[in-house]
Amino acid sequence: MFSSTVRKHGLAVAGICAMLLVGTACSDTKSADSPPAGGSQSNSTPGASTTPGDDNSNPAQDPAAANVQIVPAKGASAVRPDKPVTVATTAGTLQDVTLKDDDGDKVAGTFNTEKSQWTSAGGLKPGAKYTLSGTAQGTDGKTVPISSTFSTLSAGTSLKASVAPLDGETVGVAMPIQIFWNHAVTDKAAVEKQLKVTTSVPVEGTWHWMNSKQVNYRPKNYWPAGTKVTVDINTQGVNAGGNIWGASSRKIEFTIGRSVVANVNVKTHTMTVMIGGKLARTIPITAGKDGFTTRSGVKVIMEKFRTKRMDAATIGIKPGDPNYYNISNVQWAQRVTSSGEFVHGAPWSSGSQGSANVSHGCVGMSLKDAQWYFGQTLRGDPIIVTGTARHMETGNGWTDWNQSYASYKAGSALA
Numbered sequence: 107m108f109s110s111t112v113r114k115h116g117l118a119v120a121g122i123c124a125m126l127l128v129g130t131a132c133s134d135t136k137s138a139d140s141p142p143a144g145g146s147q148s149n150s151t152p153g154a155s156t157t158p159g160d161d162n163s164n165p166a167q168d169p170a171a172a173n174v175q176i177v178p179a180k181g182a183s184a185v186r187p188d189k190p191v192t193v194a195t196t197a198g199t200l201q202d203v204t205l206k207d208d209d210g211d212k213v214a215g216t217f218n219t220e221k222s223q224w225t226s227a228g229g230l231k232p233g234a235k236y237t238l239s240g241t242a243q244g245t246d247g248k249t250v251p252i253s254s255t256f257s258t259l260s261a262g263t264s265l266k267a268s269v270a271p272l273d274g275e276t277v278g279v280a281m282p283i284q285i286f287w288n289h290a291v292t293d294k295a296a297v298e299k300q301l302k303v304t305t306s307v308p309v310e311g312t313w314h315w316m317n318s319k320q321v322n323y324r325p326k327n328y329w330p331a332g333t334k335v336t337v338d339i340n341t342q343g344v345n346a347g348g349n350i351w352g353a354s355s356r357k358i359e360f361t362i363g364r365s366v367v368a369n370v371n372v373k374t375h376t377m378t379v380m381i382g383g384k385l386a387r388t389i390p391i392t393a394g395k396d397g398f399t400t401r402s403g404v405k406v407i408m409e410k411f412r413t414k415r416m417d418a419a420t421i422g423i424k425p426g427d428p429n430y431y432n433i434s435n436v437q438w439a440q441r442v443t444s445s446g447e448f449v450h451g452a453p454w455s456s457g458s459q460g461s462a463n464v465s466h467g468c469v470g471m472s473l474k475d476a477q478w479y480f481g482q483t484l485r486g487d488p489i490i491v492t493g494t495a496r497h498m499e500t501g502n503g504w505t506d507w508n509q510s511y512a513s514y515k516a517g518s519a520l521a
Contacts, residue, residue, distance in 0.1 A: 168246075169196075170246035171246060172197055175194050176193050176238065176252070183257045184257070186259060187232050187343035188343050191225070193223065193224045199243055200217060200222065200242045203215060203240035205236060207235065229341075231258065231354070232343070240252035262348065264353035265297075266354065267285050267286065271360045271486065275361075276360065276363045277361075278362075278484040278486030279367070280404070280506075281485065282504055285321050287318075287346075290319050292350070297321075297344055300352070302338040305334065309326075309333065311323055314515070322506055324514065329362040330362065332363075332364075334362075337357065338355070341355060367379075368449075370489060372463060375392060375461055375462065377391045377471070381482065386482070390461075391470060392462060392470045393463045397429075399495075400463070401443065401491065402491050403490075403491060403505070404490050406489070407488075408442065408444075408504060411439040412438070414439035416436045416439075418431045418432065421445065423466075438450055444501070445502050446467070450468060450476055451472065
């Protein structure tokens with residue numbers, strides 16, 4: 107009786123142990139952060155799902171079968187979008203691997219030299235379902251299908267980018283690349299690592315964080331004329347801090363136009379325009395009078411208007427003030443500061459152009475010269491102003507060129 111009881115108890119314990127051993131083949135999504143190594147692994151690999159060979163044997167029983175291991179595990183949920191997906195075989199090679207999201211978009215990936223492992227490239231979409239498919243072939247010549255699904259964690263907030271210049275635009279040689287985020291970025295380094303600028307000719311440049319919602323890029327010197335520029339914003343699946351995840355990636359391509367550089371000397375009341383490094387025209391101008399001094403510094407053309415209403419109320423001068431003005435059709439106007447400085451035609455000041463400063467801060471010239479200059483420029487062309495003690499404030503327009511390159515580079519999160 108005693109031996110019979112022990113025997114039954116022993117069988118029960120063995121049964122429980124067997125169940126536990128089977129259970130180790132499952133895993134939660136936390137373990138999906140660790141991809142498998144390139145060598146053989148057992149079916150109990152944490153975070154991995156396993157596709158057995160055609161005869162359902164495991165690697166230890168049939169070392170020639172193409173046993174496939176996948177990370178994250180089949181059916182996993184809340185997978186981090188910034189972790190790679192891996193597919194590995196313990197014997198033979200992977201024939202093909204395809205990873206798609208629920209919109210049908212493919213995820214790029216690469217094989218190792220032996221084609222025994224495939225690893226996804228770039229981040230995944232937050233809150234998306236992914237389907238993995240393909241085939242592997244064991245050293246026994248038998249083909250094994252690859253099939254798995256999983257879903258990524260949902261972002262508390264999705265990070266998206268707006269970009270200047272526009273895709274396909276031709277811009278001036280001082281044009282900064284500007285990326286505006288819809289939410290504040292806490293982990294600036296993680297985001298900046300996913301930003302890439304490629305140029306058709308060698309150009310040294312750097313990113314610079316203007317604030318937590320804007321990052322700019324400028325070259326060390328002005329862009330070479332004719333340069334083709336590509337900006338890759340590979341932020342899909344990037345954690346920008348907290349639970350803010352990059353929702354998508356973007357590519358912007360633009361071209362640098364010819365070099366048009368204007369130099370305004372407020373003291374001598376002249377503007378010289380250099381095109382392609384050669385003097386094209388010297389223009390008599392008027393600038394800001396006392397109390398409305400024109401700012402010195404490197405300004406960049408932000409906007410261009412064939413005609414523009416200019417109302418002094420926008421700069422705090424109210425009707426009834428002797429300095430108030432409201433002109434409905436200022437011609438050939440080009441904005442150079444956010445605060446309201448323009449370069450434009452000013453026929454009302456023709457008697458002072460070239461001899462005195464009588465404006466409210468803008469650079470005025472004859473309609474003929476203003477039209478000519480308007481026809482030469484692009485958004486992003488520089489206007490360098492000298493001759494006053496009032497200087498450009500950071501952020502009052504596109505002010506990227508008003509500090510040394512070393513100082514600008516120090517504003518990179520990766521500097």
